[in-house]
Amino acid sequence: MPETSATPVIPVNKIPQAYQWLAKEPGPKMLLEALSHFGELEAKGPDNNPDITGWAKEIGGSVADVYKADEIPWCGLFMAICAKRAGYDLPKDPLWALNWSTFGTSQPTAMLGDVLTFIRKTNTGAKAGHVSMYVGEDEAAYHVLGGNQSDCVCITRIDKSRLYAIRRAAFKIGQPANVRQVFLNATGKLSNNEA
Template identity: 60%
Template sequence: MAALPKQYQWLANEAGPRMIKEALAELGTVEKAGAANNPVILNWAKETGEKNVAQMYVADSIPWCGLFMAVVAKRADKKLVKDPLWALNWGTFGVFTKTAMLGDVLVFVRRTADGSRAGHVGLYVGEDDTAYHVLGGNQGDCVCVARMAKNRLYAARRPDYNLQPDNVRVVKLAATGSLSHNEA
């Protein structure tokens, strides 16, 4: 695991949720530049156990936030959504929640270069007045924490817990760093 930025170092001491712990284990994983591929990211497609994912995901230049979420959910023994590479499909994961909390899956809407609608998915680690702080993949071509404008939120979904961890809570953070605008 790469070092967490100072504002997020407290995450290393959290007992859970398990999806957060699994995601933190991949912190700092970086997409290769140009035509090269990071074999770690490519192996996640096989690790999901989903044949269609392994067949579709053949290069780390393909948006991989959904792939990252799939491998994190799989490692945490959570059921994957249908076609997990499509970020907006994570809007059906787990159970709906009105108030996002630590470890929840957050799905965001974004616009592509041609103006069409696409999505982004990551895990809630906190929030400030205008943004959610999201631990996810393909954020600046790596696994990291990024700030996402609250008005881009499409869905907040809580993992379907047998027993919800005690530390699932709203986390208030300082509004440090710029907002992410395009996670492709």
């Protein structure tokens, strides 16, 4: 039985042609919520995007205390707002991307709407993470929808060798029938650093 609730409005005109099919997918709810923010941009310079900083206020608690500006990496914040609005509990300290490796249930194979965490290197060479949502894959990379990818909510390709964890929401009504592997053409460059 599929999840049910009001479907967020998806800005189809902002989604690249290769991914337009996503606007017709009936779920999962987290994916639909993520798609509704497609194209949301981080503000340049000292200003902040009020939508992004508003997500932290909506989540509240320590997230609102920590997250005051959109120049702070916000991939975890984006995943948190999608999960919260879809009705799921957040992992401890959701701003830390790798903490999403405790969300939902572990999966051996990535499928539509799954939460993927990746390892990345910072400018200083330190190990950090990135969290995003699976929309497909090609032979070399996962195609992922996430926040703070080129300073916006968009789809990018991330090398499969960087994968840290695959997690699936613990669906409350039942897994949507469209949760499946999606094979896509290898179009676009690989992301090297999502910070």
